[in-house]
Amino acid sequence: xxxxxxxxxxxxxxxxxxxxxxxxxxxxxxxxxxxxxxxxxxxxxxxxxxxxxxxxxxxxxxxxxxxxxxxxxxxxxxxxxxxxxxxxxxxxxxxxxxxxxxxxxxxxxxxxxxxxxxxxxxxxxxxxxxxxxxxxxxxxxxxxxxxxxxxxxxxxxxxxxxxxxxxxxxxxxxxxxxxxxxxxxxxxxxxxxxxxxxxxxxxxxxxxxxxxxxxxxxxxxxxxxxxxxxxxxxxxxxxxxxxxxxxxxxxxxxxxxxxxxxxxxxx
Numbered sequence: 001x002x003x004x005x006x007x008x009x010x011x012x013x014x015x016x017x018x019x020x021x022x023x024x025x026x027x028x029x030x031x032x033x034x035x036x037x038x039x040x041x042x043x044x045x046x047x048x049x050x051x052x053x054x055x056x057x058x059x060x061x062x063x064x065x066x067x068x069x070x071x072x073x074x075x076x077x078x079x080x081x082x083x084x085x086x087x088x089x090x091x092x093x094x095x096x097x098x099x100x101x102x103x104x105x106x107x108x109x110x111x112x113x114x115x116x117x118x119x120x121x122x123x124x125x126x127x128x129x130x131x132x133x134x135x136x137x138x139x140x141x142x143x144x145x146x147x148x149x150x151x152x153x154x155x156x157x158x159x160x161x162x163x164x165x166x167x168x169x170x171x172x173x174x175x176x177x178x179x180x181x182x183x184x185x186x187x188x189x190x191x192x193x194x195x196x197x198x199x200x201x202x203x204x205x206x207x208x209x210x211x212x213x214x215x216x217x218x219x220x221x222x223x224x225x226x227x228x229x230x231x232x233x234x235x236x237x238x239x240x241x242x243x244x245x246x247x248x249x250x251x252x253x254x255x256x257x258x259x260x261x262x263x264x265x266x267x
Contacts (some may be wrong), residue, residue, distance in 0.1 A: 004130060005253050007258055010231045011134040011202060013249030016143045016217050017242040018195035020225070021148055022188040023218030029152065031164035032080075035091040035215050039098025040072035040189040042211035044196025048257035049111045051066045058119045063195045069193015072098055073185035079176045099239040102208045110207040118201035137198060144191060145238050152234045192218075221245035 019037060019094045028036040044065035051061035079090035103109060123136045151157045160222060163180040170177050192214070199207040225244020231237060 001049045001255075003143070005257060007134055009249045009253035010246060011137055012199075014134060014137045014141050015195050015198045015202065015241075015248035016249060017146060017220060017245040018198070018239040019214055020219045020221035020245040021238065022195075024214065024222050024237065025148070025184055025191075026223065027219070028050040028237070029161055029164050029190075030181065032181065032185065033088045033091065034056055034073070034076060034188065035071050035088065035099065035115050036072055036076045036094040036185075036189060037192045037218060038209075038214045039095040039102070039122060040192045040210050040213040041196040041199070041214045042070040042102050042206070043098050043105070043160070044193030045200035045206035045210055046105045046111070046208070047193070047195075048075045048197035049113055049200045050106055050192070052113060052116050053111065054116065058117055058121070058201065062194065062201075063244075065197035066190045066194045068179040068195065070190035071117040072193070073187070074182060075242030076189070077182045077185040081181055099208060106206065109209075110205060113200060113206070119198075120201060128198070129267060133202060137202070140194075140209040141242060144194070145242060149235045161195060217245070217248065220248050224248055248258075 014020060019041065022037060023034075026032045047068040048058075048065040049062045051064050052058055056064075075097075076091045076094040079093060080087050081086045083090075085093070120133055120136055125130045126132055140234060157168060159175050160180050160183070162175070163177045163184070167177045170180070196210070197212065198208075221244040222241045223244070224247060225240035225242070227244075229236060229240035229243060229248070231240065
């Protein structure tokens with residue numbers, strides 16, 4: 001595997017680490033099977049790309065992408081809590097609806113960002129872009145992980161975790177499981193939208209099909225990470241899912257490198 005392929009896989013792995021954090025919140029913390037991440041990921045990319053092309057500051061565009069992703073999760077929670085639709089079906093409906101919305105946002109199936117300034121542009125001049133890009137993304141992922149750890153270790157986070165473990169007990173204590181569900185899904189998909197925005201800016205394009213298989217990657221990262229790094233503490237679990245995401249992308253890159261070598265030998 002070349003250095004370019006390695007750092008590229010590291011960069012993508014860190015970006016999908018944000019997806020893994022979102023999946024961890026829904027599947028592990030809230031015990032809510034949320035497939036709408038396949039829609040919130042390209043929505044984050046679409047909103048960020050459209051805003052950047054329109055001349056909006058890349059950081060503001062990224063913030064807009066996070067909000068858009070959070071709204072996707074809120075819609076899923078609304079369908080599940082208010083409309084009484086099964087969790088899995090509610091997330092599937094949101095995912096399908098998001099596809100059309102993403103096309104409407106961009107006005108086309110895909111949008112290029114070549115030549116546009118992104119949040120990475122100021123840092124690329126500080127050193128080798130191949131090294132600086134994963135470094136900047138890594139810092140953003142670490143800040144996100146720190147936020148989640150602090151949140152889940154707070155009193156509010158305890159209620160959030162209790163909602164996934166024993167919702168009846170939360171209601172008996174006067175807590176609102178509906179509010180925790182709304183907040184948890186919005187936060188989860190906000191992180192996924194953040195990942196979509198970073199993906200669009202690092203790859204210089206946004207595409208409505210970029211979210212296909214996002215939930216699979218997120219689940220693989222969570223399962224792989226927590227298998228390799230088991231632990232009951234929040235910071236251990238959060239670290240594990242990020243490490244799992246990076247290892248997953250490195251494994252994919254390594255497999256592709258082996259396939260290329262095999263093709264060369266055949267030729």
